[in-house]
Amino acid sequence: MQEIVQYLFSGITTGAVYAVIAVGLSMLYSSTELINFAHGEFVMIGALAMVTLWVRLGLPLPVAVAGAVAAGCMLGLVFERFAIRTARNPEPITLIIITVGAGIFLKGAAMIVWGKDPFSMPSFSSHESIEIFGAALLPQSIWIVTAALVLAGGIHLFLKKTITGKAMVACAVNKKAAWLSGIPSEKMGVLAFGISAGCGAVAGIFIAPITMSSYDMGTILGLKGFCAAMIGGLGSLWGAFAGGLLLGILESLGAGLISSGLKDAIAFVLLLLILYIRPGGLFAAKEAKRF
Amino acid sequence: MTDKNKYLWIEYLIFACAVSTFGLVTENTYYLQIMTFIGINTLLGLGLNMLMGYTGQVSLGHAAFYGIGAYTTAILSGTYGLNPWLALVCAVAAAVLIAFVVGLPTLRLSGYYLAMGTLGFGMIINIVIREWDNVTGGASGFVGIPVLEAGSIVFMSGASYYFLVWGIVLAAMIICRRLLASRTGRALRAIHDGENAAVAIGINTHLLKLEIFMFSAALGAVAGFLYAHFVLFISPESFGFMFSIKIVTMVVIGGMASVWGALLGAAVLTLLPEVLHGFAEYEMIIFGLILMLVMIFMPQGLTQGIMDMIRTARRAKA
Numbered sequence: 001m002q003e004i005v006q007y008l009f010s011g012i013t014t015g016a017v018y019a020v021i022a023v024g025l026s027m028l029y030s031s032t033e034l035i036n037f038a039h040g041e042f043v044m045i046g047a048l049a050m051v052t053l054w055v056r057l058g059l060p061l062p063v064a065v066a067g068a069v070a071a072g073c074m075l076g077l078v079f080e081r082f083a084i085r086t087a088r089n090p091e092p093i094t095l096i097i098i099t100v101g102a103g104i105f106l107k108g109a110a111m112i113v114w115g116k117d118p119f120s121m122p123s124f125s126s127h128e129s130i131e132i133f134g135a136a137l138l139p140q141s142i143w144i145v146t147a148a149l150v151l152a153g154g155i156h157l158f159l160k161k162t163i164t165g166k167a168m169v170a171c172a173v174n175k176k177a178a179w180l181s182g183i184p185s186e187k188m189g190v191l192a193f194g195i196s197a198g199c200g201a202v203a204g205i206f207i208a209p210i211t212m213s214s215y216d217m218g219t220i221l222g223l224k225g226f227c228a229a230m231i232g233g234l235g236s237l238w239g240a241f242a243g244g245l246l247l248g249i250l251e252s253l254g255a256g257l258i259s260s261g262l263k264d265a266i267a268f269v270l271l272l273l274i275l276y277i278r279p280g281g282l283f284a285a286k287e288a289k290r291f
Numbered sequence: 292m293t294d295k296n297k298y299l300w301i302e303y304l305i306f307a308c309a310v311s312t313f314g315l316v317t318e319n320t321y322y323l324q325i326m327t328f329i330g331i332n333t334l335l336g337l338g339l340n341m342l343m344g345y346t347g348q349v350s351l352g353h354a355a356f357y358g359i360g361a362y363t364t365a366i367l368s369g370t371y372g373l374n375p376w377l378a379l380v381c382a383v384a385a386a387v388l389i390a391f392v393v394g395l396p397t398l399r400l401s402g403y404y405l406a407m408g409t410l411g412f413g414m415i416i417n418i419v420i421r422e423w424d425n426v427t428g429g430a431s432g433f434v435g436i437p438v439l440e441a442g443s444i445v446f447m448s449g450a451s452y453y454f455l456v457w458g459i460v461l462a463a464m465i466i467c468r469r470l471l472a473s474r475t476g477r478a479l480r481a482i483h484d485g486e487n488a489a490v491a492i493g494i495n496t497h498l499l500k501l502e503i504f505m506f507s508a509a510l511g512a513v514a515g516f517l518y519a520h521f522v523l524f525i526s527p528e529s530f531g532f533m534f535s536i537k538i539v540t541m542v543v544i545g546g547m548a549s550v551w552g553a554l555l556g557a558a559v560l561t562l563l564p565e566v567l568h569g570f571a572e573y574e575m576i577i578f579g580l581i582l583m584l585v586m587i588f589m590p591q592g593l594t595q596g597i598m599d600m601i602r603t604a605r606r607a608k609a
Binding site: 035083086087088091092093094096097098100101102103104105106107108109111112219223226227230234259261262264265268269271272275276279 | 343349351396397400402403404406407408410411412414415418419421422532533536539540543572573574575576577578579580581582583586587588590
């Protein structure tokens, strides 16, 4: 019992990080139909920017977080402007290779800026761990889950309540129709890119204290994020969120109860199962495929 | 023999001459080694090109078949002492069988979903190789792969292996070309241009996609076999996600739907790391940039892109 609760806690913690990554990917996919293979690299940038701003420069926590998110967003926008929009032939396979190339580029750049050694980071608040059913709950876990909920809730409200958000949903549903009714669909795509990259950076910021951060941490996190988004249903915000949590919990239980070596395989086995049984994802209804 | 066929044979002849001249003239083992790797990668590119370039189905897990080929032959001939040539048959059979099992459900998907499905499959195979350490040697790799022999020839020195690999590449090229020129090849292109239309004229698209997937897996396994007996040491990193991406990039950069494109792509991507070796720190940045720039400005790949450039230059002159 105690062990299971412990696995659940750690599963929910990593699951919340996956959820934030998946939300970013899903958001981008639904408004631009682009799968960004460099998304994991934005997570890495968020984590390493946090190391520099908070640990090295000693900036106050909120400022450092804002700085790291801003760095992620800026990079995302630059990438959109110079790589995605200049592409002459925006076919899926071309875009896949472009984003993969961007991922390798960012990884290489980070290696030069931050070096090859991994960094550790203290948790955001240094309180003692809380004991529930004999299992330890770290304060950082509460931070992560709260941040994930606030972020997803914020994006939800943005899409449902603000005019800009509604315009973005309209673009996601039908770009041409949205354009005809006067919505600048290209600008909405740029905005989605910025938010998506920002989500990646947020995930990086919160994961930094619970794992080591290094220039090559992004790829596997990005892939796990895809799995989560696919499991939940690409293009559905809460589906991606739930997919992330589910993936985190199953991974943690699998690592604890079966074998820690096969932990990384769980995400991909789950992905294949979902693709075979229900390609739209667990939570995607047929009509409401997007948001 | 039609005119087109005659040209094809002339092409092959020129290619064979160029390859053998290089093999006979070069004595530098480093160059021969690089050329051998280009040949092995060409096989991989050819296989994926059949699937991606002609049928339009993206696979992000092709390195898995390469790994299956390499590890099957390594385990059978290294651990169990089976004759390597028999191990080759087993490796191809294993890859084809696994491709059948995986392809049956996966190839019903399309676009990004197929890409993600094959990616997941590739990752799983890689993790299995890494974790099954009492059979595969795990993360530290597999040692003790025997050297290839045929009668009195030992495929050891740079030149003999070079000729073996390029002989197989030439054979594979001819097989691919024959296949593409056949009824099957036309059906494949029909799938690429419009799957629904292909179904409407009575092509069993699912079966055909499955067959071509198995064919490309077989070529991948042959490449894996050649790789394993060439380097004599294999480890999981050589067959990971990044290598799958590299194979896709070879096909796309060289130019899809072109047999020579696969060769060009394999050559560029094999030579690039060698050329960039001096800039060790900047290798990744440069590699990423090249991928992006080629795809942004020459989405049809280098073969088509260079041809277009020549055409524009000619027109400008006239």
